[in-house]
Amino acid sequence: MARHNNQLPDNLPQLQNLIKRDPASYKDEFLLQYRHYQCMLDVFRLHPSEFNKSLDDLVMFIAQVSHCYPDVLSNYPQELVDILQTHFSILDSAMRMTLCRALILLRNKNLLTPTDLLSLFFHLLRCQDKALRKFLETHIITDIKNMNAKHKNARLNMTLQNFMFSMLKDSNSKAAKMSLAIMIELYKKNVWNDAKTVNVIATACFSKFTKVMVAALKFFLGSDPEDEKKSDDSDSDNEVSTKEVLMANRVNKKTRKREKQLKKVKQLVKKSQKKKGAPSPFNFSALHLVHDPQGLAEKLFQQLEKTNERFEVKIMTLDVVSRLIGLHQLFLLNYYPYIQRFMQPHQREVTKILQFAAQASHELVPPDVLEPVLKTLVNNFVTERNSADVIAIGLNAVREICNRCPLVMSEDLLRDLAQYKNYKERSVMMAARSLIHLYRTSMPELLHKKDRGRPTEASIELKSKKYGEVDAKDYIPGAEVLLQNGTEGTSGCGQDDDGSSDDEWIDISHSSEGDAEENISTQEEVFDRLEDDQKCDHGADDENEEEDGDKDMVEGTNSAREGARGPMNKIQQAVQASQMRLLTDEDFRKIDAARLSKEVTALKRGKKRPAEEEASSKRELVSLADIENIYKKRRHDKEARQESVKRGQVGREKFGFQDRRLNAHSSKTNREKRKTKNYMMLKHKARGKLKRSFKEKQIALRNHLLRLKKMK
Incomplete structure (x- = not known):
């Protein structure tokens, strides 16, 4: 079948x-x-x-x-x-x-x-x-x-x-x-x-x-900023849907379908939180991998001059060309007069134009090429006829250009711009002070003497470089502190009498990331250690001077000690310390501590940011926020103001009447008791506080005199 x-x-x-x-x-x-x-x-x-x-x-x-x-x-x-x-x-x-x-x-x-x-x-x-x-x-x-x-x-x-x-x-x-x-x-x-x-x-x-x-x-x-905005919007939509699903699952009947939906929503929330916690993907290595950046920049600029595309496309092309010029230190001299035409306060996307001008600046650009750009920027932005925000943006752009090409600034122009440090608007004042601080740490001789600040050891050692000059060092700057502190066995309290050091191998322990915090000592401890070593060195010198009775020998040692403090001898010591052996992490921490001590030497107040850190923080690309950064007191809503008021009241005595009696159980006066009584009980007494007329005062005075006469 x-x-x-x-x-x-x-x-x-x-x-x-x-x-x-x-x-x-x-x-x-x-x-x-x-x-x-x-x-x-x-x-x-x-x-x-x-x-x-x-x-x-x-x-x-x-x-x-x-x-x-x-x-x-x-x-x-x-x-x-x-x-x-x-x-x-x-x-x-x-x-x-x-x-x-x-x-x-x-x-x-x-x-x-x-x-x-x-x-x-x-x-x-x-x-x-x-x-x-x-x-x-x-x-x-x-x-x-x-x-x-x-x-x-x-x-x-x-x-x-x-x-x-x-x-x-x-x-x-x-x-x-x-x-x-x-x-x-x-x-x-x-x-x-x-x-x-x-x-x-x-x-x-x-x-x-x-x-x-x-x-x-x-x-x-x-x-792409638009893609980021869309992703942010989608994340906010997901958050809304998440709240709706959680509330519905709490109130509605429990079913398998709702359980699966809740599980998916939890996974979505976990994924979005992980995405928010991830670092921003700022990767500019693609520009570094271009084989012929000079040719690419020239072709893009030629295409820009001939194109009839929209303004947004031109802005993107200018951005790419400026990044190529700045990253690879290219020479595209026609770029600067072209971008100079758009430096007007009323120009569309003018802050981006200023950003491109700063990105295309580097130390190898001839100062006479960038000087017209800087003058145009100052003449169009940093003038009294403009608003405070425009002046502040102009000063910020000047600072970013001079940060990459300090030689473009002249002494007269810098001193004129420095006068804005006393401007009535805070945004302009802070922008001018940031420009002054930049030249304090790079070329202080261009500033007026009162704007240079108190000299420090680091500022004295600054050397102004000419155009095209490269200061390449074959040693580690600041390594002389290792010899001064006895690390190499040539000086310090543990130094031998003959000044010789033991040529022994030093075991270098490579610490992992987990115990890095345990190995790193604080800067204050390092400074204390440096001060103790200096005291110990001075004590040893005094003992040597007491033991040596020859006056000429003492003078010879003093002159030798003064010569050892000279810059040339420090360089020799740094070369010797750098080439003697491999330096450990502890050695580099001592070098950093000595560098920081130079920044605060001869200063009563500590610097908020050392000069070398300021110089080393130069990024490859200019941030638009650095130019648009305007120091203003932000507007706060009512809730923010109330929170600020409550924070200021912490630890402060309560406003109003305070009971200052030595004995809390003693009785109060009638005046103090009157403050807690009902108004109707005190209404008849409050009526007497009203202002009396001249006639009423005469009658009261007459009655008073009559009472006195009767009493006699």
């Missing part, structure tokens, strides 16, 4: 399950379906633009079980590739998506080489199907990432990079844009983060398609 529940010829999912379990037993059923597929394929080739449901199901069925019969399906992948290559532009969108999914299944089963599939998918990026292009982009990125997960496949990467380089020059703008987006995403995922990828993307900056050019410029500028 035949089984009526056997529906294998028509039930493809059931047949697919059985074939995966036992391929040999169901080979005949599979061959039947495969012959049916070939017949349907012949019919489809006659009308490729029509959707065929039966063929669509058979394609996915065969792709799912293709690994079970590799000998029968040896030509199956190539058939699908030929269909897509020949009819990709006229295929139905659903049918085209099915064929692509089938090829991805074959690729995952290693029945299709990655180069053949990826080259086909790059070819399909020309389709007028946005959903398909997005799907292909995701697969291409994932597939290339998986292929390079364990080790870099250099040959495959080179082949694909060459193919994508040709795709950037494609006549189809969508294909070129998608190829560039794939390369940028692979670079961000650290899959293709080599110099070749960066330089291929750099060629896209000169694309004839504006969208491709803008995408390449944004890549070199870092993250």
Whole structure:
């Protein structure tokens, strides 16, 4: 008797399950379906633009079980590739998506080489199907990432990079844009983060398609602010939905569906918190990997002068050119007169223009080239006819330019700008003082004597460099403190009589990050140790002078000691300490402590920020906040003001009447008791406090005199 529940010829999912379990037993059923597929394929080739449901199901069925019969399906992948290559532009969108999914299944089963599939998918990026292009982009990125997960496949990467380089020059703008987006995403995922990828993307900056050019410029500028804003908005939406789900799960009936939904929401919250706690992805290494930064900057600037693009595109181009000039210290002298034309307070995005001018400044730019830019900036911004905010922004921009090229400032101009330190507006005053502080630590001789501050050991050792001069040291500055403190055994309390040191190896223990805090001593302890060593040195010198009775010998030792304090001898000691042995972390901590002690020597007040730290904090790129930073008293709402008032009342006596009786149990006066009584009880007494007229005063005085007369 035949089984009526056997529906294998028509039930493809059931047949697919059985074939995966036992391929040999169901080979005949599979061959039947495969012959049916070939017949349907012949019919489809006659009308490729029509959707065929039966063929669509058979394609996915065969792709799912293709690994079970590799000998029968040896030509199956190539058939699908030929269909897509020949009819990709006229295929139905659903049918085209099915064929692509089938090829991805074959690729995952290693029945299709990655180069053949990826080259086909790059070819399909020309389709007028946005959903398909997005799907292909995701697969291409994932597939290339998986292929390079364990080790870099250099040959495959080179082949694909060459193919994508040709795709950037494609006549189809969508294909070129998608190829560039794939390369940028692979670079961000650290899959293709080599110099070749960066330089291929750099060629896209000169694309004839504006969208491709803008995408390449944004890549070199870092993250997109609009994308960050969208992500912030999405995070806030997620937070709202999270609160709604939590409240609904608390009130509504407990079901499995709501439990699963709550679990997903908790995972989403955990993911968003992890994302917020992650550091900001500020990575500018792409600009460092450009092979020919001078040529790239010149070509971009030439394109900028000839282009008729929107103002936003010009701003991005100016930003990239300024970053290239600043990072690689390039010479592009035509850039400065061009950007000088936009330095007007009413100019659109003027703060960014000032930022670009500061980014394009470096020590190798001739001062006479930057001097017109600085004068234009001062004449247009730092004038009394402008508002305080405009003057402060102008002074901040001057400071950022002079921070990278100090020689551009003249003595007369600096002294004029320094006069704004007494300006009535706080924002202008603070901007002028920051400019003064910059030149205190770099070229104090340009300032007026009253603006130079109290001289310190560090300021005395400052040496003004001329244009093009490089101060390269072959020793560690400040290492002479190791010899002075007896670290090398040549001086200090533990010094031998002959001044010799033991040439012994010192074991250097490499501390891990966990115990780094235990090994680091505070600066105050190091300063105390330095003071003790100096006292010990002076004590040893006094003993030597007492033992030596010869006056000439004493004078000779004193002169030698004074000579040892000279700058040349300190340099010799630093060279000796740097070249004698490998320095440990403790040695570098002593050097840093000695450097900080120089900053506060001859000062009663400690400096908030040492000069060398100020100089070493020069970033490669100029922050827009440094120029727009205006010191103002921020406006506070009522809640903030109340919190500030409450913080100020902590530890302060309560305002109002205070009971200052020595004995708390003693009685109070009638005047004190009156303060707690009801007003109606004191109304008749309060009436007497009203101002009396002159007639009433006469009557009261007469009555008083009459009472006195009667008493007599």
